Amino acid sequence: MGKHGKAVKDGGRMVRDDSESLHNGGSKKKTTKTKEKPTAKTVKIEESQEVLDSLKLQQLALNIFKDTFPDVLASETLQSLLQEVKGCLYARDFERAFSRKDYLEAYSVRWSPSRALCYQAVLIDLQQHLSEVFPARRNGKPRNSGGLHAMSFGGGAAEVVAFGAFLRHLHDFTQDQRAQDVDVRLDSLTITDQSSETEPLQDNASSTDHEIDLVLVDSADWKDVSIKLTSGLTAIPTLSKYANAAARESNFPLLDVGSLKTSFIMKNCLEMDRQQLLSLNAGKKTLITLLFTLNELYTASISRTTQFLLNLTASAEPGTLLLVVDSPGSYSETTFGPAGDTETPNKYPMKWLLEHALLATETPDGQENSVALWEKIVSDDSRWFRIHETLRYPIAIENMRYQIHLYRKV
16 A cells, blocks of 8 residues: 555544645744744654554454455455446446445445545544533543444445444543543542542443444445444454464454444435434434435435435434535536536535535524524535555555535534
8 A cells, every 4th residue: 555655644544635734834833933842842752652543543443344354355256346346336326236245245345444444533533522422422531321322324334343443442542541540640649539520430341331322224235244344343353373472462352342232224214204213313312424425315316315304304303413424526516407408407516405405594483583403513625534554454445535514403
């Protein structure tokens, strides 16, 4: 993967697809103030450790795919299968592309890994917002309350591994926070003082507070793949026969059994009514994701997708978060209208259609003023996720460019 030359600087993390940071003068200020040099050096060391931790987690996520589907990756028919699937995707024949078990597994080892890395980076980047629907992780610390209820429409292999890696990140972050809390308490000689707001240290590794309940909904049958990958998240990783004793002693599963619960519903979300969506929400604040799915839905039908979003709005509890990630720019335009010699069909950007459905206002009965149904809290029309050249995987995986939007139900 050495061809991704820029990835070395990005550390496999998300970066904006613009040059604002190159022109805002920030780096110039740092170099002109000598008194800031020690601070800058400290920050650089901390950032380097953050990059190393991020790369370690990304490699662990890639290993889940590698260890879950070793026979698929080693198959002599893999390349021919990938060509068949690629042809279907190019022709936008999604029904055929995901109609067979071998197609789904081939897709899982080829295109899902890079998406899983991107999605986990997105979730980690948004973790402060996600704490609103993840009470067990509010303020970055485990609490004695419920876990995250997530619904992923169009979800499959990538979402399973991404949420698993995100949960592992939270576990690691919590361990770091506990260590820092111990240091602070020892320094202040209040290690036994429980009168403050700081919660006592406790081992919650096996607590249900740490669980994520992930519901995948898709018209293709991802059930078998999702079961295998969920099992892979809690399986002891496969080591080389040449691994040393230290590597064997530190070889643990990515997650504890039960940390991540996944379930799969084989259903076209455009055929789901308001009551079905209401039962899925189960009266909870939920994280709803449409990851590289919404544009496909709009391509199938603008009117039915709009109705789906309206039903989703009506069934969602206040505080629910909706995360949309998709292809940027012209890749996410939907054509609508006549196509003749004299008339040009209209093209609608996915974002415009989405916000037309979500951000419109309504006037409740008995009220004079209209109210918004959702509020936009994060939006970026173009970002890059780059694969670091140090990551290892049996076949090539590519960088990803995408748009991202996060909304909160009012």
